[in-house]
Amino acid sequence: MFRQNNTSNTVMSEDKFWESKTLQQMSHHEWESLCDGCGLCCLVKIEDEDTGEIFNTTVSCRQLDTQSCRCRDYKNRLADVPMCIQITLDNLPQLNWLPDSCAYKLLYEGEPLPSWHPLLTGNNHTVHDAGVSAKWFAQSEEYIHPEQLVEFIVFPEK
């Protein structure tokens, strides 16, 4: 499980900085506003000890509000949750478990933002309406025994 931001993206951005700037050139606020709030990076992951392969589950970090898909304590997340990882320019290339819809991954790979992205729609809910958020299936780890986690693995489509 990892990280998302709590920046409000409700104002549609006029200048489309994500098209005119590289990730390296973005301000902190611009970088944070790229997060669409899908919550998918806050799903608990399981690593295969033998192969190192990482599997997603449908279980979400205890700090994720599964209705809004926002972190309940974004400011202190890294101290509160040891497994929470901050996405940075340095680690982005290694985070291959990020969903294909993640704006950081898309821009890093030279792809445009999807039409439902809050920066384009001016509406935080469009990520949920598009069906690409954890809102529709996430179950908080508060209610799952750690030994049951393996039952919630989502295997990638072949």
Ligand code: SF4
């Ligand atoms: S997967 Fe990417 S866009 Fe979605 S919440 Fe995480 S950082 Fe934000």
Ligand code: SF4
């Ligand atoms: S602490 Fe917050 S940002 Fe980090 S994984 Fe949990 S819900 Fe996501």
